[in-house]
Amino acid sequence: MSSTNELYQNVSGKQKDEYRDYLTVLDRMDWHSYDYTTWPCADLSFPDIAEDEACDLWPFKPNLNEPHWVDLNSQFRSGIRRYGYANRFEMPEQVQELSHSVAKEQLSFIQELQHSNTDEFTTQIKQFGFSDEKHFSWGVSLLDSAEEQALDAADDFLKEQKAKLDAQMDAHIEAASEGGLLDPINGIDMETWAAANAKIAGGMDLEDVLKVVGTEKPIWDEVSAEWTARMSQDTTFAISKVYGDAFMNSDIGKFASSETNETSETNTSTGGSALEKVTEDFELYIKIMCHQNMGAAQGKDAASILNEYGLNVTDWSSVGAHWSTKMATDTRMALKMGELMEKYNAEFATAGAGDDIDF
Known part of the structure; x- marks a missing residue:
């Protein structure tokens, strides 16, 4: 087996001709016996690392066509993900067998027991295959991270599609103008x-x-x-x-x-217009939308409901375009919309859409 000194090389930024010998060393490496915890700079105390603190690299098996390094201190500078990565935590089979949404729901339920019922919490994490509290916390963090990555990927896809549609529409507008x-x-x-x-x-x-x-x-x-x-x-x-x-x-x-110009009413308590407020407050936008929907179901005029918020029809059209554009490329906002609509539809259904509002 090659010595760690031969393998512990940072070749980032170099051309392949400059590390051809290094590629040969890596190709002969017995990766089945590889253990990064025994390599130089392996600090198994896992202290949190400050954002501006320089840290040593942790070597990791590279892609033989493009050698690279995984810097643990860059990926996980602090927290349970750092600890779990270094200790090689794995998600228990009992959790892997569940869908992501079900796993999140189950682990969230266990989390609620963490501070209220310690004995039941310990029993539950064992039943789900976690070795201890840190292993469980790592699992929760991993599920959260996977969800965030999925949402980011969805947003990237939506932005890509929107860019294509925008470019296509620009071409149509140019053709219409020329025609x-x-x-x-x-x-x-x-x-x-x-x-x-x-x-x-x-x-x-x-x-x-x-x-x-x-x-x-x-x-x-x-x-x-x-x-x-x-x-x-x-x-x-x-x-x-x-x-x-x-x-x-x-x-x-x-x-x-x-x-x-017909401007919306000014809210003197905040120094900003009603239009500005609803353009900056997504929850307020959903609240007004639900107020109008429930009001319409009760036979009330949508424009009069807008007036209660200091808005007119033109304002509302502008606000709708503003938030629709944002939601078109923000999956989290679209999901939040569903939660808020459920909340305010229930509120206005109970109170009555014509009741006094708290703006």
Whole structure:
């Protein structure tokens, strides 16, 4: 067997020609007798490592085509994962036989006994195949880590798909623009028409909107009919995308001046607008959504419920687009939405959607 000095080499950043002899040594290594705990720098006391503290490398069997090192002190600088890795903990077969969700549920139940019923806790972890409390804590941490990795992978996939769809839509919009489908109608472009509709939906008087646009109602009706026809005939939905973006962000173009904007009410207790609050608070967004849903079931007007929160229809459209975009690439947020909807649907169903609210 090769000596540890021959094997304990850091070749990161080097070209293969520079460590050809090293590859030969590794190829002859009897990995069945490999025990990293006996190698140089193996500290079996496993003290936690500060983030800014320099640490020795722990050697590990490399990929023979691309030698590398696993630095225990980088992967697990502190905590039970570090301890479990160094002690070669394995998940008991009793847990491996369960699905991830069932295993999480079972171990969570045992965790609740950890401080309330020590004897029962010890009995339970033994029945599940854990050797002691540290082994159990490591198992819980490993399941949590696996869940986090799965969620990260799901988010990465969603982001990749969204990027592809965005690129495809950008191409459709460019083609629509080059083909004249986004050319102004009677001098009114798509963004202006969409912003005007957003202002009307938000409560701005039609006559005031037409003054800002600089047109009269007969022309406005013709323009609206034509833009609607173009959107209905556009199978790529490029025009609808341009419309939606302008509708959600309607303070543009001729509607950019403060005199023409209908703003949501200001919450003087926090110094911020109601729109800002719900844009920054995901739980509040779900709460209002549930309030509207339960209110609709009870025959109440959704717009009046929004007014209770200092919002109007345009605000709500903007907020919805904001959070929908985030949830499209955040699996955790989508899961949280389900929990919050269950909570607030029950709350409003019990109290009645028309009751006083705590904003």
